[in-house]
Amino acid sequence: MNAFIHFMEKRFIPVANKISSNRYLKSVSTGSMSLLGVIMLGAIFTVISSLSWEPYQNFLSVTNIGTVMNYIPAYTIDLLGLYMAFSIAYCGAGIFGIKEQALGTGFISLVCFLLLTPLTENPEARASFLSTNYLGARGVFVAIFVSLITIQLMKLFVEKNITIKMPDGVPEMVTKSFTSLIPAVVIASLFGIVKFGFSVTSYNSATDFVYTLLQEPLQRLTGSLTAFLILILISNLLWFFGIHGSMTVLPILMPIFLGYLADNSAAVAAGEAVPHAINFGLYDLACLGGSGATIGLVTDMFLFSKSKRYKSFSKIVFPSGLFGVNEPVVFGMPVMLNVMLLIPFLLTPLVITSLGYALISMGIITAPIGILGASSLPPLIHGIVQGSLSFGIYQLFAVAISMAIYYPFFKTLDNQAVQEERLAQEQAA
Known part of the structure; x- marks a missing residue:
């Protein structure tokens, strides 16, 4: 037993400490947990509306209460990727030491996430629209990558002082908006190039690329009971x-x-x-x-x-x-x-x-x-x-x-x- 404890203290625990204190993982974890209210809201309405008792379901259908209840999950849980693009960047900005630019970082990340989201064309209506499939579960990993990259680029601009300086007396919110303007232009342009790059590949979009090569395999791995039990252990x-x-x-x-x-x-x-x-x-x-x-x-x-x-x-x-x-x-x-x-x-x-x-x-x-x-x-x-x-x-x-x-x-x-x-x-x- 002493040998086991010595091994854990010398080999295993230092690695675990590095993982738990990693700022990237902290940003993802904190940003995800900040969505707890949104997640619980959607989940509660899902549970209430899905109780499998026929008279109750008939009542929901006849009164249209079920229709109203189903609106809530559609705009909460079904849009998790969208919310994470903002929340991870916002929380991560504070973790990486640029808390004053947290709001701007969150919004820039959100814009870039939407920029990478493919548009579905409707020739008959002469319009294009965003599919919620890409804004929910399918877009979670893209939201994480976009958020973390946006944080690092914003941090670089702030540390190098590459920002627009406003004179004294300008309202604080206006100053912050102009401070993040140059980083916003550069970051959005970079993600625009990324979007174009994926558009000429067989994947068509960054979301489909990440989902196919990373998210799906990871979901299959963590969907294994053995892997799950190892993580619990x-x-x-x-x-x-x-x-x-x-x-x-x-x-x-x-x-x-x-x-x-x-x-x-x-x-x-x-x-x-x-x-x-x-x-x-x-x-x-x-x-x-x-x-x-x-x-x-x-x-x-x-x-x-x-x-x-x-x-x-x-x-x-x-x-x-x-x-x-x-x-x-x-x-x-x-x-x-x-x-x-x-x-x-x-x-x-x-x-x-x-x-x-x-x-x-x-x-x-x-x-x-x-x-x-x-x-x-x-x-x-x-x-x-x-x-x-x-x-x-x-x-x-x-x-x-x-x-x-x-x-x-x-x-x-x-x-x-x-x-x-x-x-x-x-x-x-």
Whole structure:
């Protein structure tokens, strides 16, 4: 065990620290998370409008309430790429040290994203239009690339002081607009050249190129249960050593899972099965109660503690664990570097996730939609919000599985604490 800990500290953790502190990944992660309100808004209306009860669906149809509800996802989740083009550039500008130009950077990125989006011609109407297919899931990776490139180019212009200077007394917003004018002209021109370059290839557009060569293969890779479980294992190993493993893994999964969310929401709205079962919902299952699926540990502690130490501690960690916050138990118990808890901490998420995925594959439970930001909801309620009552019911079974796996390891620690407390009383007497 000492050799393993030494290896992790020397070889693995430095790499993980570099990944989690990478400013590009931070920009993508922060920009994506800033869209939580938009994503939840669209997801809630998708869930409400897709409840599969015939009288309810007839009511929505007759009253046209269903039509109104379907407007919301079409302009939120179905346009995620468009929103990400702005949000990543806006948040990333602050991360890369040009916060004063954050708004301008966001808008320039948005313009360049739209510039790369192909237009569909309609000869009969003598018009062209933007297809929402390119503004949603299909455009997520292009939005990321455009945002990060725009940030770097804007940063270069600001640092080299290649901007228009306005005299004192000019309103601040006007000054910022003119400051970003020269970078905007250059950046837009560069992306215009890129657009033309792709237009003479067989791909026709940058979006189709990126989607075909990068996004589709990555989605197939992360759609594999084995790859997903490996990422979960890596995340929990990092947490065991006191490093925020989710911040290492989620930036990798975030853009792909956001693409899944758009596809899944569209399928559910059309009355079809969820095409991507491995999504944010399954990730939340692996983190039931927090990373390591510690919901079982804190429940065991709350129900079965004999020692004063853990009885008192459970009153703090059990309520927070119900809502997916387990930093108190990870750092306070601690789980971190506690060899006694390493096996259940790594094993529990793999067991409940694998079983959940197997039940989904067999059609016994319905896959979650994959809504981002629902991880703080308690078991059962989380599943309902994810559009799957059966998934929520399974989460209750997952809590029981987690309790069973953690129980013998926790009771060993609890018995040790009881003995220590008894010894302390005898010495005090």
